[in-house]
Amino acid sequence: MRRRFNTVVGRFIRGKGTPRRAGRWVTPAALAVLLMSFFWAHTLADSHGPKQSVLRVLAWPGYADEDWVRAFEKRFHAKVEVTFVDSDEALWARMHSAEPQPFDVLAANTAEIERYAQAGLLTALDLSRIPNRRWQQPYFQRVAEIRGLVSAGRTYAIPFTYSSMGLIYDRKQIAEPPHSMRALWDPRYRGKVLDFNSAQHNFSFTALALGYPDPFHLTPEQLRTVTRELVRLRRNLLTYYTLPEDATEQFVQHHVALMFGNYGTQQVEQLRHAGVDVGYVIPDEGALAWLDCWAITRNATNPALAYHWIDTMLEPDVGKQLTQREGLANTMTPLSGVASGDRAGAGPRLVWIQGVESTDEREVLWRRIKAGDPLERFAP
Structure with missing residues (x-):
């Protein structure tokens, strides 16, 4: 606006655009009134003019690729601001920052979604505003069963x-x-093992490995046993990782032998692209499995745009690209024995992650484990 304002002022002063003789009849007071009228007219026009909508997305890497964002912005005449996280803990911290909740839509696994909903951080969805659900496999459409x-x-x-x-x-x-x-x-893999930096998943997969029937709701005795096992696991660890890219770099650089694959097939895809001949197995005792979902926050400033984002993410082309680029399964393409959580008994046995007996207690113990507290400091 400053450029246009200066141009018009110059015209009045120099008399451009009007007969020169008329300029001599403009008094200073009249000029001031005219300029102020112009200024307020354009200020009001700008304040009431169309503003670009902004959608703030909180997600994991690979869930909001640049070309998807650009296409969405063009289609809905909006601006998308994406914030990526590298752990469930980071996601929770972002949603509990001191500033007002800055996100409209987020991606989180089912256990976290349940936790966020109970904390009043999410808004209930109107499923009629997400028509692309029709492309999803039947199991994923039956949300009440998940x-x-x-x-x-x-x-x-x-x-x-x-x-x-x-x-x-x-x-x-x-x-x-x-x-x-x-x-x-x-012990053959001492110093050659990678583990994911997460209290919740480490306690749960260790409980599963120990044969506990419910790895998400441990008794105090079971929790103590799992804690001591995780302390013993440190002997074999090279380090903990957060993002799949971190794991790939460590795996290649240090010739890692074995890794707990928190990101599963996504990491396998990355490692193979890096030239590593890796295999991937579901253990006999089964494996944890995560199902990431889109949700709208309670304080979303643009819920209509958030619905458009979720619906767009369920387009078949986006699903195919997600699988091709990240090696992750999408909810549109059927995979034998996996889409149903192996409920029919075919294929590998997957255990969908759930909320745990005490998130805070697991976090406290995990910090001690990572800090290197010796085994004798943990009660048997």
């Missing part, structure tokens, strides 16, 4: 992508595929 998505008859999230958390191993170092998560503790 724990964590529906409460009191109200749906809080829509499935988007999923993966198992199996074992990834270097075929050159491990000839026979490992059959159990207990392979992570095998």
Whole structure:
């Protein structure tokens, strides 16, 4: 506006655009009134003019690729601001920042969705505003059958992508595929194991490896046993990782033999692109599996745009690209024995992650484990 304002002022002063003789009749007071009228007219026009809508997305890497964002912005005449996270803990922290909730739509697994809904951080969804659900496999359309998505008859999230958390191993170092998560503790792999930096998943997969019937709701005695096992696991660890890119770099650079694959097939795809001959297995005791979903926050400033985002993410082309680029399953394409959570008994046994007995207690213990507290400091 400053450029246009200066141009018009110059015209009045120089008399451009009007006969020169008329300029001599403009008094200073009249000029001032005229200029102020022009200024306020354009200020009001700008303040009431169209503003670009902004959608703020909180998601994991690979869930909001640049070309998807650009296409969405062009289609809906909006601006998309994406914030990526590298752990469930980081996601929770972002949603609990001191500033007013800055996000409209987020991606989280079913256990986290249940936690967020109970905390009043999400808004119930109007499923009629997400017509692309029709492309999803029947199991994913039946949201009431998926724990964590529906409460009191109200749906809080829509499935988007999923993966198992199996074992990834270097075929050159491990000839026979490992059959159990207990392979992570095998002394042959000392200093050659990678683990994901997450209290919730580590306690749960260790409980599963120990044969506990419910790895998400541990008794105090079971929790103590799992804690001591995770302390013992440190002997074999090279380090903990967060993002799949971190794991790939560490795997290649340090010739890692075995890894707990939190991102599952996504990591397998990345490692193979990096030239590593890796195998992927679901252990005999089963594997944790995550199902990430889109949800709209309670304080979303643009819920209409948030609905458009979720609906766009369920387009078949986006699903295909997600699988091709990230190696992740999409909810539109059927995978035998996986889409149903192996309920029919075919294919690998997957255990969808759930909320746990005490998130805070697991977090406290995990910080101590990572800090290097010796085994004798943990009660047997």
